[in-house]
Amino acid sequence: MNHRxxxxxxxxxxxxxxxxxxxxxxYRAIMRFFYQEYQRLRYWMKPAExxxxxxxxxxxxGYTLEQCHADLDKLVEWKNLTVRHDGGRATTIEEYMRKxxxxxxxxxxxxxxxxxxxxESVTGYGGSLEPTLFDTIAEDLFEVRNKVDMxxxxxxxELWERLYQSFxxxxxxxxxxxxxxxxVHAETMMxxxxxxxxxxxxxxxLQNFMQxxxxxxxxxxxxxxxxxxxxxxxxxxxVAEDAINKxxxxxxxxxxxxxxxxxRGWENLHRWFVGAGDExxxxxxxxxATKEAIARIVHCARRIQERKRQGLSRRQELDYLAKxxxxxxxxxxxxxxxxxTYGLFATRHLQGEDRRESDRSDMSMWEEIxxxxxIRSRSRKRISGHKREYVxxxxxxxxxxxxxxxxQQQEERALLEEMLRLGRVRIDGLGMMTAKNRLxxxxxxxxxxxxxxxxxxxPEGMIVSLKFPSPKQEAVLRCEDGVLTLPNYELRFVMESSxxxxxxxxxxxxxx
Numbered sequence: 001m002n003h004r005x006x007x008x009x010x011x012x013x014x015x016x017x018x019x020x021x022x023x024x025x026x027y028r029a030i031m032r033f034f035y036q037e038y039q040r041l042r043y044w045m046k047p048a049e050x051x052x053x054x055x056x057x058x059x060x061x062g063y064t065l066e067q068c069h070a071d072l073d074k075l076v077e078w079k080n081l082t083v084r085h086d087g088g089r090a091t092t093i094e095e096y097m098r099k100x101x102x103x104x105x106x107x108x109x110x111x112x113x114x115x116x117x118x119x120e121s122v123t124g125y126g127g128s129l130e131p132t133l134f135d136t137i138a139e140d141l142f143e144v145r146n147k148v149d150m151x152x153x154x155x156x157x158e159l160w161e162r163l164y165q166s167f168x169x170x171x172x173x174x175x176x177x178x179x180x181x182x183x184v185h186a187e188t189m190m191x192x193x194x195x196x197x198x199x200x201x202x203x204x205x206l207q208n209f210m211q212x213x214x215x216x217x218x219x220x221x222x223x224x225x226x227x228x229x230x231x232x233x234x235x236x237x238x239v240a241e242d243a244i245n246k247x248x249x250x251x252x253x254x255x256x257x258x259x260x261x262x263x264r265g266w267e268n269l270h271r272w273f274v275g276a277g278d279e280x281x282x283x284x285x286x287x288x289a290t291k292e293a294i295a296r297i298v299h300c301a302r303r304i305q306e307r308k309r310q311g312l313s314r315r316q317e318l319d320y321l322a323k324x325x326x327x328x329x330x331x332x333x334x335x336x337x338x339x340x341t342y343g344l345f346a347t348r349h350l351q352g353e354d355r356r357e358s359d360r361s362d363m364s365m366w367e368e369i370x371x372x373x374x375i376r377s378r379s380r381k382r383i384s385g386h387k388r389e390y391v392x393x394x395x396x397x398x399x400x401x402x403x404x405x406x407x408q409q410q411e412e413r414a415l416l417e418e419m420l421r422l423g424r425v426r427i428d429g430l431g432m433m434t435a436k437n438r439l440x441x442x443x444x445x446x447x448x449x450x451x452x453x454x455x456x457x458x459p460e461g462m463i464v465s466l467k468f469p470s471p472k473q474e475a476v477l478r479c480e481d482g483v484l485t486l487p488n489y490e491l492r493f494v495m496e497s498s499x500x501x502x503x504x505x506x507x508x509x510x511x512x
Contacts, residue, residue: 015108017078019116026063026071029054031080034105035113044102046086047072072103080109129177129205131212133170137163138216141223144235156235157242160262167269174209174286181293190300199301203294210290217283220273226471236262277452412440416462416493424492427475438479445489461496 018027033053037045045053051068054060075081086100105113140163151159227235240258253261275281321341328334352371415437419425433441447456448466455465467490475488 013108014078015080015106015112018075018080019112023071026054026060026067027075029057029059030068030071030075031105031109031113033057034081034103035110035117038105038110043104044084045104046100046102050103072101076103079106080112082106128173129209130170130173131209131216133166134212134216134220136166137170138219138223140166141220141227145223145227145231151238151242153245154242156238157246160236160239164265164269167272171272171282178286178289178293181296190297191304199297203297206290206294206297210287210294213283213287213290217273217287221281224270224274226468232266233259236266275452411436413460415440416458416460419491419493420462420495422493424490426490427477427486427488430477433477433479435479435481438477438484441477441491444491448491457496463492463494463496465492465494466490467492 018024018031021027030050033050034045037043037053047065047069050072051063051065054068055063072081072083076083081103082105083101083103086102140159143159144163236259237255239262240255243258244252244255270276272282275284325334325337328337352373355369355371357369430441444456444464445466448454448464453465454467455463457463469488469490473488474485477484477486
């Protein structure tokens, strides 16, 4: 942002003076009348018309035409109104003696009155969750990615405005809606029984948005990553060219200033879906906030239902059930009634070693050898004769675990040395791989994709970087335990010392 734009954004705003002035009711009434006439496409008003319109509002008692003239002059001084001379013929002596003027709203005043009108209807955060905006953003980015700079006149500007307005609308509406669920009013409402009526609709509404966010944000992120810096510059240059060619009466900024403004908008879009550096993206934070809101809604609904159940007396039902049991003479029938009444009891998982002496498939569980397992008492009373447990020696187990980890590291180091010898490999160039090497390869790809530089450094000082394939280019990775189809990634391996030597040689050559 250049110095002129910074100074303009930090200047004093005299147009807001009438909102808190001493005679605020008179100024607000005049400005509201001008705004209402502006919406009726009447732009220039005479003082007599303004006075008559304010008087018909019925909010000012004893208001005179002289006061109206003074208020109009003050609003012109604050740059809320612009004035021009009325060239028409005077019809009265008073009009002849006075200078005849007409008044109209300035652009700043129109936006201020529009804002005040909006604020009057604000009752909360508002907002909404619109999953269709993800489709609009994804389709527009796909079009930018395919066309780059092959646009018809005016097409690039229309595409950019639709893309960025959809993004701003998605960001602001979703932030406002999630914020409305965190207010004191929402917490109070979630504690009432009326909340159970629309709990399901609210939960489904949030779940549908979260599913759209999870499924479609990856498509948007992929398009943003495949649009290079050069492609973005060419597209934004076409947008700026269309904006300059659009006929305007007002002073237009230069093409460089427009491109700089569009670049900031693109960075906001990229940071919202992809993130910046190690910071998580705004879409991930929104996904987490939506999940927390759903969990909170379910928790509040469960707490209301539990509170309702606690207040009910089941004495009559239990008394009837007890008499029913008392009247049954057959034990099997009593068991069936208990099963219908109480259902299955909660299961308990007991840990033990399975020592089967037979491989018969038809062998009953009752014929198995029982496994003895001591169960500790849950009683709160202190047991005096409890058995002491001694500290077990885990040195042998730790040594075995250490040897296993060292063996895994040795295997991974051997694979890295083989890849370093090759320098760069593609998925379609790999031969048959073991299951362990396949997992290591997928782990490297995942670590590269988790960073903005698409690379990572191993403890041995090796740099592993990832290069994305062209769209729809896939490869088949054959392993001992199956076949895996994935994009034809290219992995590059280089030692950090070699990388430094290469950069130093390049700098030396450039200086020479």
